Amino acid sequence: MIYNNIVKAVFKNRPNRFIAECSIDNKNIIVHVKNTGRCRELLIKDTEVYLEYFSESSRKTKYDLITVNKNGRLINMDSSAPNKAVYEALHNGKNILNIDEPLTFIKMEQKYKTSRFDIYAETADNKIFIEIKGVTLEENNIVMFPDAPTKRGVKHIMELIDAKENGFDTYIIFVIQMQNPEYFTPNYKTHEEFGKALQYAKSKGIKILAYDCIVTENSINLNNQINIKL
Known part of the structure; x- marks a missing residue:
C-alpha cells in the first residue's frame, strides 16, 4: 500500500478529531487527520510527522496526516x-x-x-x-x-x-x-x-x-x- 506525494512536517496541535495544525518549513498549515481516535501518545507537539499532499481544488485541506515518528519508530495512523x-x-x-x-x-x-x-x-x-x-x-x-x-x-x-x-x-x-x-x-x-x-x-x-x-x-x-x- 503506497502513498503519493509524501511531505515531512512537524505536528503542532489538534483542534478537533478531524484536523490538525502542522508546520512545513516553519509555515503552519491545516491538515486532515485520517484517524478519529484519541492518539494522544502519538500527536505530541513538535513530533515529526508525514503528510500526503493532494492538489485537488475541491478539498478543504491539501494534506492528510499519515505517519508519526514516535521515538524513532514509524507508526501509520491512517484508519483506512x-x-x-x-x-x-x-x-x-x-x-x-x-x-x-x-x-x-x-x-x-x-x-x-x-x-x-x-x-x-x-x-x-x-x-x-x-x-x-x-x-x-x-x-x-x-x-x-x-x-x-x-x-x-x-x-x-x-x-x-x-x-x-x-x-x-x-x-x-x-x-x-x-x-x-x-x-x-x-x-x-x-x-x-x-x-x-x-x-x-x-x-x-x-x-x-x-x-x-x-x-x-x-x-x-x-x-x-x-x-x-x-
Missing part, C-alpha cells in the same frame, strides 16, 4: 490502511488466515444483520467474515486496542459470534500499524468490556490474529504474525 493492507495481502495470495484451502472470492465489506464486517471471503467449502481493527497504541513495546471505549467494537464481536453459530468462519485481525512489537493485548484499563468480549469470542471459536506491519514514510504492508495475550 488496515483494511486495505489485509485485503491486499489476501488478494496477493498470502495465507494470513492460516487455512489449507485457497480463497476463491474476496470483497471489501459485507453486511450481516446489523453489522457490516470489513471483509467477506469464500473458499470452496467455507464462507468467511473478517473484522479488522487497526492498532496504533504502544507502551513499552506492547501494543493494545482500543485507545478509547468502543461499544461498536463489542457489538461487532457479538455479531461475529452469531455468524459463527450460523455456519460462517469468523476472524478478528488486529493490524499493528508499526513493526516488531513484543505482543498484542486488549486494553482492559480503557475498555474492560471489549477485552472480556474478546476472551468470550475466542471461547466460541472466533479466530483471533494479530499482524505487525512494515511502515515507511510512504507505505504500509502486512508483515509477521505476532503473539496475542488475552
Whole structure:
C-alpha cells in the first residue's frame, strides 16, 4: 500500500478529531487527520510527522496526516490502511488466515444483520467474515486496542459470534500499524468490556490474529504474525 506525494512536517496541535495544525518549513498549515481516535501518545507537539499532499481544488485541506515518528519508530495512523493492507495481502495470495484451502472470492465489506464486517471471503467449502481493527497504541513495546471505549467494537464481536453459530468462519485481525512489537493485548484499563468480549469470542471459536506491519514514510504492508495475550 503506497502513498503519493509524501511531505515531512512537524505536528503542532489538534483542534478537533478531524484536523490538525502542522508546520512545513516553519509555515503552519491545516491538515486532515485520517484517524478519529484519541492518539494522544502519538500527536505530541513538535513530533515529526508525514503528510500526503493532494492538489485537488475541491478539498478543504491539501494534506492528510499519515505517519508519526514516535521515538524513532514509524507508526501509520491512517484508519483506512488496515483494511486495505489485509485485503491486499489476501488478494496477493498470502495465507494470513492460516487455512489449507485457497480463497476463491474476496470483497471489501459485507453486511450481516446489523453489522457490516470489513471483509467477506469464500473458499470452496467455507464462507468467511473478517473484522479488522487497526492498532496504533504502544507502551513499552506492547501494543493494545482500543485507545478509547468502543461499544461498536463489542457489538461487532457479538455479531461475529452469531455468524459463527450460523455456519460462517469468523476472524478478528488486529493490524499493528508499526513493526516488531513484543505482543498484542486488549486494553482492559480503557475498555474492560471489549477485552472480556474478546476472551468470550475466542471461547466460541472466533479466530483471533494479530499482524505487525512494515511502515515507511510512504507505505504500509502486512508483515509477521505476532503473539496475542488475552
